[in-house]
Amino acid sequence: MSQTKPAYKRILLKLSGEALMGDDQFGINRDTIVRMVDEIAEVTRLGVEVAVVIGGGNIFRGVAGGSVGMDRATADYMGMLATVMNALALGDTMNKAGLTARVMSAIGIEQVVEPYVRPKALQYLEEGKVVIFAAGTGNPFFTTDTAAALRGAEIGAEMVLKATKVDGVYTADPKKDPSATRYSKITFNDAMTQNLGIMDAAAFALCRDQKLPIKVFSIFKHGALKRVVMGEDEGTLVHV
Ligand SMILES: Nc1ncnc2c1ncn2[C@@H]1O[C@H](COP(=O)(O)OP(=O)(O)O)[C@@H](O)[C@H]1O
Numbered sequence: 001m002s003q004t005k006p007a008y009k010r011i012l013l014k015l016s017g018e019a020l021m022g023d024d025q026f027g028i029n030r031d032t033i034v035r036m037v038d039e040i041a042e043v044t045r046l047g048v049e050v051a052v053v054i055g056g057g058n059i060f061r062g063v064a065g066g067s068v069g070m071d072r073a074t075a076d077y078m079g080m081l082a083t084v085m086n087a088l089a090l091g092d093t094m095n096k097a098g099l100t101a102r103v104m105s106a107i108g109i110e111q112v113v114e115p116y117v118r119p120k121a122l123q124y125l126e127e128g129k130v131v132i133f134a135a136g137t138g139n140p141f142f143t144t145d146t147a148a149a150l151r152g153a154e155i156g157a158e159m160v161l162k163a164t165k166v167d168g169v170y171t172a173d174p175k176k177d178p179s180a181t182r183y184s185k186i187t188f189n190d191a192m193t194q195n196l197g198i199m200d201a202a203a204f205a206l207c208r209d210q211k212l213p214i215k216v217f218s219i220f221k222h223g224a225l226k227r228v229v230m231g232e233d234e235g236t237l238v239h240v
């Protein structure tokens with residue numbers, strides 16, 4: 001019998017930037033963002049405190065800029081600014097859907113969004129507001145997955161939920177190897193030694209050291225977020 005109470009009090013949800021594109025080639029697909037917000041609203045109604053780290057790959061990816069000759073750190077700052085745009089769009093959609101969202105940025109951009117201040121973020125969460133962390137870690141050469149691990153640890157989240165384009169961690173990249181099979185759970189050390197490309201090593205290492213489990217699941221599967229929050233069998237658990 002499935003339980004009726006959520007399994008977690010506070011979660012850190014990492015939303016892929018690329019998934020915001022929906023079926024479009026780039027940018028933010030309206031129906032996709034509205035649907036994601038509906039699913040987040042559903043779990044907040046269960047009393048779960050939700051913090052979000054949003055990616056930026058739908059708008060800009062630092063490695064892409066770097067690969068065409070742009071200075072990598074400059075390209076990464078552009079990537080961080082892309083996450084700010086996504087965070088503003090997500091926050092606006094949440095506010096229109098009746099949630100109260102607060103966007104906090106890791107890089108100073110005060111006229112646009114408030115800066116990340118940890119005690120303030122904790123206060124918002126306790127008040128039932130959804131906090132959206134923008135600009136990743138604020139540092140080049142990192143990813144928003146690492147930002148999710150970092151903020152998740154900082155706010156005392158019980159789990160990092162990585163909502164992405166695939167429905168879990170596979171033995172190999174399922175987009176390249178159709179014979180790859182999905183793990184229902186895997187340890188951090190196994191994921192790292194097998195170089196599974198679903199998340200970068202910095203994010204895995206931080207979560208491992210902080211004993212912060214990660215759930216990888218599909219952003220496209222309706223109801224998957226709620227199922228994860230309810231502790232049901234969904235996606236892949238990465239654990240110590
Ligand atoms: N072992 C693996 N299991 C699952 N996905 C993998 C694996 N290796 C690579 N991937 C790829 O990782 C992608 C998700 O990671 P990433 O591009 O960082 O997503 P996001 O846009 O959510 O940050 C998937 O689309 C998948 O193709």
Ligand SMILES: O=c1ccn([C@@H]2O[C@H](COP(=O)(O)OP(=O)(O)O)[C@@H](O)[C@H]2O)c(=O)[nH]1
Nearest residue numbers: 017055056057062076079136137142143144
């Ligand atoms: O702490 C961070 C987070 C992000 N980025 C840059 O922002 C881009 C977008 O983030 P990411 O690729 O993680 O987004 P997603 O894969 O979720 O769309 C990255 O490629 C980096 O260039 C960065 O430099 N530092």
